[in-house]
Amino acid sequence: MKLPKFIRNNLILKITSLNSLVVGARLLMSLVVQKLLAEYTGQAGIAKVGQLRNISSILMSLTSLGTFNGVVKYVSEYKSDQKNLLKLFSTLYVFSFTASVVLFFILFFGASYFSHKLFLSDTYAVVFKVMAVAVPFISMNRIFSGVINGISDYKKHTKIEFISHFLAAVLLLVSLYFYSLKGVLVAIALTPIIQFTVLIIIFGKVLKDYVDFNSISFKIPFLKQLLGFTVMSFVATVLSNYVEIDLRTLILEKISEAEAGSWTAMNSISKIYMQFLIAIFSLYILPKYATINTSFEFRIEIKKIYTSLVPLVFIGMVLVYVLRNVLIEVIFTDAFMGMAILFKWQLAGDFVRFIANVLSYQFLAKKQIKYFVSTQLIGLAMYYVFGRYYLSSFGTEGVVMALFVSNLIYLGIVFFVLRNTFFGKNRDI
Numbered sequence: 001m002k003l004p005k006f007i008r009n010n011l012i013l014k015i016t017s018l019n020s021l022v023v024g025a026r027l028l029m030s031l032v033v034q035k036l037l038a039e040y041t042g043q044a045g046i047a048k049v050g051q052l053r054n055i056s057s058i059l060m061s062l063t064s065l066g067t068f069n070g071v072v073k074y075v076s077e078y079k080s081d082q083k084n085l086l087k088l089f090s091t092l093y094v095f096s097f098t099a100s101v102v103l104f105f106i107l108f109f110g111a112s113y114f115s116h117k118l119f120l121s122d123t124y125a126v127v128f129k130v131m132a133v134a135v136p137f138i139s140m141n142r143i144f145s146g147v148i149n150g151i152s153d154y155k156k157h158t159k160i161e162f163i164s165h166f167l168a169a170v171l172l173l174v175s176l177y178f179y180s181l182k183g184v185l186v187a188i189a190l191t192p193i194i195q196f197t198v199l200i201i202i203f204g205k206v207l208k209d210y211v212d213f214n215s216i217s218f219k220i221p222f223l224k225q226l227l228g229f230t231v232m233s234f235v236a237t238v239l240s241n242y243v244e245i246d247l248r249t250l251i252l253e254k255i256s257e258a259e260a261g262s263w264t265a266m267n268s269i270s271k272i273y274m275q276f277l278i279a280i281f282s283l284y285i286l287p288k289y290a291t292i293n294t295s296f297e298f299r300i301e302i303k304k305i306y307t308s309l310v311p312l313v314f315i316g317m318v319l320v321y322v323l324r325n326v327l328i329e330v331i332f333t334d335a336f337m338g339m340a341i342l343f344k345w346q347l348a349g350d351f352v353r354f355i356a357n358v359l360s361y362q363f364l365a366k367k368q369i370k371y372f373v374s375t376q377l378i379g380l381a382m383y384y385v386f387g388r389y390y391l392s393s394f395g396t397e398g399v400v401m402a403l404f405v406s407n408l409i410y411l412g413i414v415f416f417v418l419r420n421t422f423f424g425k426n427r428d429i
Contacts (some may be wrong), residue, residue: 002395009031010261011397019411022332022333027140028267029166029169030272030331031163031286031330031331032169032170033169033173034046034092034172034173034265034268034331034332035330035331035332035333036048036173036177037178037184038265038331038332038335038336040181040206041176041178041180041184041263041264042258043179043180043257043259043260043261043262043265043335043336044257044258044261044331045184045261046183046261046264046265046268047248047252047257047261047264047301048118048119048124048181048262049119049170049184049185049320050244050260050264050268051119051248051263052127052185052188052189052244053188054241054242054244054245055114055118055131055134055241055245055278056131056138056189056191056192056232057237057241058238058241058242059131059135059138060138060142060237061104061233061234061237061238062097062099062103063099063100063103063135063136063138063139063142063301064092064095064139064142064143065095065096065098065099065226065230065233066229066230066231066232066233066234066237067095067143067146067226067229067230067233067236068142068143068145068146068229068233068400069146069173069229069232069233069286069364070137070146070225070228070229071088071146071147071149071150071268072087072146072150072286072287072288072290073150073151073229073287073364073365073367074150074222074225075088075146075147075150075151075210076150076286076287076290076291077151077290077291079150079151079210081224081353082124082212085210085211085212085369086212086216087222087417088222088225088226089211089212089216090216090217090218090219090220091219091220091221091222091223091224091226092222092226093144094218094219095217095220095230096139096140097218097227098137100135100139101391103132103135103266104132104133104135104136105132106132107129107131107132107135108129108132108133110128110324111125111126111127111128111129111132111269112125114128114237115127115128118245118369119337120354123183124180124182126182127182127185127186127188127189128189130186130189130190131189132315134189134190134191134192134247137195137196138192139190139194140196141195141199144196144200144207145157145199147203147207147210147211148163148199149201149287150161151210151288154205156202156206159202160195160198160202160203160205163198163355164194164195164198164389166189166201167194167196167198168187168191168194168382170192171187171194172187172188172191174187175187184371188313190352202390208231209356217268220320225367228367228369229364229367230367231373232363232364232369232372232373232376235372235373235376235377235380236372236376237377239377239380240383242378243380243383243384243387244267246384247263247384247388247391247399248263248264248321248389250388250390250391251399254391254392255391255395255396255429258335259395259396261336262336262338262339262342262396263271263339263342263396263399263400264337265331265336265339266342266343266346267330269320269327269330269331269346270346270350271318273316273320273350274350274354277309277313277354279311279356281361283383285305285358285361286361286364286365289301289361289362289364289365289366290366292365294338295421298362298421299421302358302359302376304333305358306355306358308336310354310355313351313354314351317347317350317351320343320347321343321344321347324343325337328340341358341397342396342397342400345400345401345403345404346400348404349400349403349404349406349407350407352404352406352407352408352410352411353410353411355411356414357409358412359411359414359415360372360375360414362418363375371417375410375413375414375417376381376410378409378410378413379406379409379410380406380414380427382402382405382406382409382410383402383403383406383407386401386405386406387399387402387403389402389408390402402428
């Protein structure tokens with residue numbers, strides 16, 4: 001299918017449109033999966049799935065020591081520099097090997113503890129043992145995905161995403177049919193192995209052009225360059241998922257498991273539509289920002305991104321809000337209808353966060369650790385504090401209100417940090 005000319009001539013829209021095709025397909029798969037999960041496991045099952053997906057997100061960061069954005073940045077900068085690429089991947093090998101060994105032992109021998117902590121039962125210990133086995137695959141998949149994003153190979157990225165999510169959805173549904181909720185959780189734990197296998201089959205040959213596997217050594221010459229990304233990822237991914245787990249557990253304890261399931265369902269819908277945007281950050285924005293050296297170029301790029309995407313994002317979110325009751329009926333069941341009240345706060349919060357992230361990715365691209373970590377920590381702290389406070393006053397809706405308020409604060413802080421780029425002394429640099 002040939003894309004319209006105005007899209008072909010705009011790389012942002014080109015990547016977004018191609019990514020939208022795979023996200024649209026994933027959306028259909030997610031609709032089927034979420035519907036069956038809701039019918040067969042109820043709100044309690046959705047809450048448990050949410051807990052495990054948060055753990056999976058944390059592991060994606062920890063297994064590679066949070067170097068994904070570092071891989072994107074340095075691969076985009078050193079595409080033709082084999083010497084620096086070798087230093088990069090030697091360091092990544094040490095990071096990945098060390099983290100994978102440590103996390104394997106923690107998950108495998110602490111399986112009963114994690115099962116009781118997250119699911120209030122020892123029944124699901126096997127899930128964490130399976131996840132322990134999958135740890136090396138999570139690490140390698142994360143690093144090699146960084147290479148794909150670093151060279152902006154969005155076509156292969158689209159193909160990998162579609163095939164891997166299709167196979168993962170099939171595995172999950174088969175597991176649900178034969179083994180109920182425990183089977184679903186095991187399937188989620190096995191998903192990284194599927195993703196890695198698909199990535200190697202599709203991207204393996206190209207990968208060899210950038211990674212000289214025979215020359216990789218057990219050394220860390222890129223330690224200083226990557227440690228900053230480790231710190232940033234710990235804050236952005238590990239702490240944010242921990243906060244989400246803690247708030248879900250609080251809802252479960254203070255209100256009910258059903259309410260925790262409804263809040264998780266709202267997060268699931270948010271993650272589905274936000275997938276349309278997430279890829280553009282790693283495939284286009286981060287590599288592009290890494291090559292920008294003046295505030296003038298940065299402002300031009302910001303204007304280009306906002307004018308291309310903000311109207312589309314706004315229209316899309318308005319449609320989601322208007323169709324919220326239909327979405328709940330289609331994706332879940334009538335038991336989840338109470339979550340309709342959460343949509344306005346979730347959508348508003350996500351919209352503000354998108355606007356803020358377009359600006360804050362400059363911190364990642366330029367490895368401005370102090371700015372990135374401080375703004376993220378303040379935003380997370382506000383979400384956590386307001387979430388706990390509003391929960392006692394407004395129930396589950398209060399947690400989503402807290403998301404909107406904290407994202408507004410985050411946007412304000414990011415803009416304040418970058419004020420000189422737009423209005424002050426750095427404007428002409």
